[in-house]
Amino acid sequence: MGAFQCSFRESAFCSARSVVLVFLLWHAGSVFSPAWAAGADVIRVDQNPTRWTISTLHSTYQVILTEDNNLAPGYFGPLSGARLFEAPEYKNTESGTVLREIPYRGGFVELTPALEVIFPDRTRELELQYTGHETGELDGYPYIRFEMKDTHYAFQVSEYIRVIPELDIIEKWMVLKNTGPESVLVERAYSGSVLLPPDSYDLLHLSGEWGREFFPRRTRLTSGQKSLFIRGMKSQQHPPFFMLRPAGDCEENYGPVWFGSVAWSGNWRIDCEVNRGERTQVSGGINFWDTHWVLEGRSEFRTPEMIFGVSTDGPGGASRRLHRYLLDHVMPRPFSRQVSKILYNSWYATTFNVNEKDQVALARIAKDIGVELFVMDDGWFKGRNDDRAGLGDWTPDPVKFPKGLGPLIKEINALGMDFGIWVEPEMVNPNSDLFRAHPDWALHTPNRTAHQGRHQLVLNFAREEVKQFTLEWLDKLLSENNIKFIKWDMNRHVSEAGWPEVDPLKQRELRIRYAENLDEIFRTLRQRHPEVVFESCSSGGGRVNQGILGLVDQVWTSDNTDPGDRLQIQYGFSYAFPAKAMVNWVTDDEWHRKTTSLKFRFHVAMAGNLGVGSDLHQWTAEDKRTASELIRLYKSVRHIVQLGDQYRLRDPFAENRMAVQFVTRDKEESVVFAFQTLETLPGAAKGSSDRLILHGLDPEGTYLVHGDIQNEEIVGAVLLASGISVPLSGNYSSKVVLLRKKE
Ligand code: DGJ
Numbered sequence: 001m002g003a004f005q006c007s008f009r010e011s012a013f014c015s016a017r018s019v020v021l022v023f024l025l026w027h028a029g030s031v032f033s034p035a036w037a038a039g040a041d042v043i044r045v046d047q048n049p050t051r052w053t054i055s056t057l058h059s060t061y062q063v064i065l066t067e068d069n070n071l072a073p074g075y076f077g078p079l080s081g082a083r084l085f086e087a088p089e090y091k092n093t094e095s096g097t098v099l100r101e102i103p104y105r106g107g108f109v110e111l112t113p114a115l116e117v118i119f120p121d122r123t124r125e126l127e128l129q130y131t132g133h134e135t136g137e138l139d140g141y142p143y144i145r146f147e148m149k150d151t152h153y154a155f156q157v158s159e160y161i162r163v164i165p166e167l168d169i170i171e172k173w174m175v176l177k178n179t180g181p182e183s184v185l186v187e188r189a190y191s192g193s194v195l196l197p198p199d200s201y202d203l204l205h206l207s208g209e210w211g212r213e214f215f216p217r218r219t220r221l222t223s224g225q226k227s228l229f230i231r232g233m234k235s236q237q238h239p240p241f242f243m244l245r246p247a248g249d250c251e252e253n254y255g256p257v258w259f260g261s262v263a264w265s266g267n268w269r270i271d272c273e274v275n276r277g278e279r280t281q282v283s284g285g286i287n288f289w290d291t292h293w294v295l296e297g298r299s300e301f302r303t304p305e306m307i308f309g310v311s312t313d314g315p316g317g318a319s320r321r322l323h324r325y326l327l328d329h330v331m332p333r334p335f336s337r338q339v340s341k342i343l344y345n346s347w348y349a350t351t352f353n354v355n356e357k358d359q360v361a362l363a364r365i366a367k368d369i370g371v372e373l374f375v376m377d378d379g380w381f382k383g384r385n386d387d388r389a390g391l392g393d394w395t396p397d398p399v400k401f402p403k404g405l406g407p408l409i410k411e412i413n414a415l416g417m418d419f420g421i422w423v424e425p426e427m428v429n430p431n432s433d434l435f436r437a438h439p440d441w442a443l444h445t446p447n448r449t450a451h452q453g454r455h456q457l458v459l460n461f462a463r464e465e466v467k468q469f470t471l472e473w474l475d476k477l478l479s480e481n482n483i484k485f486i487k488w489d490m491n492r493h494v495s496e497a498g499w500p501e502v503d504p505l506k507q508r509e510l511r512i513r514y515a516e517n518l519d520e521i522f523r524t525l526r527q528r529h530p531e532v533v534f535e536s537c538s539s540g541g542g543r544v545n546q547g548i549l550g551l552v553d554q555v556w557t558s559d560n561t562d563p564g565d566r567l568q569i570q571y572g573f574s575y576a577f578p579a580k581a582m583v584n585w586v587t588d589d590e591w592h593r594k595t596t597s598l599k600f601r602f603h604v605a606m607a608g609n610l611g612v613g614s615d616l617h618q619w620t621a622e623d624k625r626t627a628s629e630l631i632r633l634y635k636s637v638r639h640i641v642q643l644g645d646q647y648r649l650r651d652p653f654a655e656n657r658m659a660v661q662f663v664t665r666d667k668e669e670s671v672v673f674a675f676q677t678l679e680t681l682p683g684a685a686k687g688s689s690d691r692l693i694l695h696g697l698d699p700e701g702t703y704l705v706h707g708d709i710q711n712e713e714i715v716g717a718v719l720l721a722s723g724i725s726v727p728l729s730g731n732y733s734s735k736v737v738l739l740r741k742k743e
Pocket residue numbers: 347377378422489491537538539540556559
């Protein structure tokens with residue numbers, strides 16, 4: 001059964017429950033309108049007892065000042081629904097505040113600590129007291145900063161909460177200040193923690209492996225801890241993302257859902273803990289496994305942000321909030337506001353055998369079918385004939401490109417396309433000039449095997465020299481060539497994360513410094529070369545997270561381009577990330593040796609950021625005509641797909657159908673993609689309904705419905721109530737339906 005959705009029988013039961021909740025919320029909303037909607041302050045302070053209330057459009061987050069001068073989390077959920085849910089009890093009689101807004105190691109530890117430090121005199125406990133707060137605005141959005149101070153040591157903690165009211169999202173991060181002269185050892189500094197109203201919850205997260213990334217997983221949280229994390233700086237296993245909803249709820253677009261993610265491209269961790277009295281805590285940030293930070297005297301440490309949000313319209317609403325959040329607040333401008341160019345990538349056609357003549361031959365066909373950006377993948381640099389050599393030596397291979405990249409780029413530009421190129425800057429092959437000159441630049445541990453992955457080692461990005469070297473060669477490549485697109489790959493996990501040249505204390509900072517330097521390299525390159533679009537790749541979707549999406553414009557979703565599998569991968573991806581970020585190539589690769597039409601493959605890829613990766617020489621004239629037509633169609637709808645809101649209509653994990661709808665934010669246009677995988681046997685009961693109930697449209701508008709079904713004019717309210725019928729027949733069949741609101 002897919003994700004948070006349930007079978008028809010369950011669904012009837014669930015909807016009864018949702019209807020009650022929706023009624024309660026609606027009723028509560030009509031009586032106690034959210035403060036934000038009424039134009040009141042987003043952040044309000046009440047005295048006696050002191051309580052801070054953060055109001056977003058549909059949710060409330062409260063913090064309480066306790067009798068012993070600590071901060072406790074109050075209510076966090078839909079509306080100011082303390083009337084619907086009880087806030088957790090924050091103290092025991094003798095123990096002082098045990099449910100803390102900033103849970104720390106010290107005293108009675110009842111929650112997963114967000115902070116663990118060791119002071120210079122070896123004291124390993126914190127004792128924090130509230131000292132004040134400040135409100136203000138950061139990038140046009142309100143924030144509150146809570147100040148806490150240790151009762152004995154020269155150590156302060158600021159917790160920031162920045163509010164995006166219209167998306168019902170809060171961002172949390174912490175700044176630790178060592179105001180004394182000696183170092184404090186930070187063993188853990190999470191970004192933040194929240195406590196949900198006491199209840200039983202189901203967790204939805206995404207998990208997978210190479211070739212089957214982003215599979216939705218649902219599990220009931222019971223007493224204890226469920227942790228999601230990565231250790232190797234990349235992982236196909238999870239992105240840092242969670243959704244929680246009351247146990248058993250399963251409507252896609254109804255009901256409360258708590259959701260969040262971590263803005264960190266390195267090792268991250270999210271802990272969901274169910275404690276006494278069905279208290280559910282979610283906390284997370286950097287994964288401090290084999291990691292710590294030496295907070296030197298008179299210095300600060302800032303954690304990355306973790307976001308927490310509340311949807312009142314189910315997982316669908318949570319995803320749409322996340323999509324808008326990433327597009328509007330995280331992904332780099334200006335590209336996050338523009339549609340992406342349709343790219344051609346040479347990998348599946350030529351693998352490492354790249355040269356000017358063959359690339360230009362592919363580019364001509366690509367141009368003819370409507371491609372706008374030609375990307376030469378792996379194989380272009382010195383000594384790179386397979387994956388055993390070359391990484392690290394970033395100059396054009398003198399045999400393949402005797403006159404450098406200039407002539408090739410010129411020809412691509414003359415065809416009217418931008419040129420892009422593949423790089424893998426974090427890696428080095430032992431068989432490279434770079435490694436021979438600087439073997440110590442690769443991560444290594446003396447007297448231990450230096451394990452290779454894909455015949456390569458990982459460069460120690462924590463080192464300043466490595467950061468400088470990387471910045472220099474990339475800057476040179478971009479300055480000397482008219483390159484408008486970089487595909488930044490990362491094809492192996494980190495192992496033997498040793499740095500023997502520095503003392504063991506500093507070595508344990510390696511993973512944090514690595515991620516910080518990666519961040520700095522991207523930011524510097526973007527600043528120096530603002531016209532360049534960046535794509536992150538990691539053997540497919542091995543590094544897809546909010547951290548990397550703050551640095552790049554799109555991600556390579558999966559090396560698995562089989563269109564049937566892609567329906568599932570893309571469906572899972574949509575829980576956490578917007579379609580604009582999700583690059584899909586049409587290829588001839590069929591992992592399960594089925595035969596699908598070019599049209600089906602295009603339709604699948606068009607439900608995201610379209611690219612082409614086929615060997616175009618194998619295409620017939622008819623294939624090229626079909627491709628041109630579909631690319632023309634995509635160009636007319638890509639603004640809806642990439643910048644609009646997304647509604648999941650059919651779950652490919654639950655049935656032999658998948659359908660997804662995109663709607664522009666102004667509700668003027670919409671596009672629906674409907675797919676059938678294996679047809680049910682003739683004569684057997686039909687597996688799925690042809691009817692698709694639509695969402696997000698203006699109920700009062702009249703829409704012209706056209707495309708692969710009969711043209712019709714239908715009122716928005718009817719489309720929202722009864723939908724449209726999109727019959728599909730045959731294995732791997734698909735239809736695209738377009739809607740445009742009439743003047
Ligand atoms: C792995 C990527 O996922 C592929 O798309 C391709 O770029 C290869 N690396 C090149 O080595």
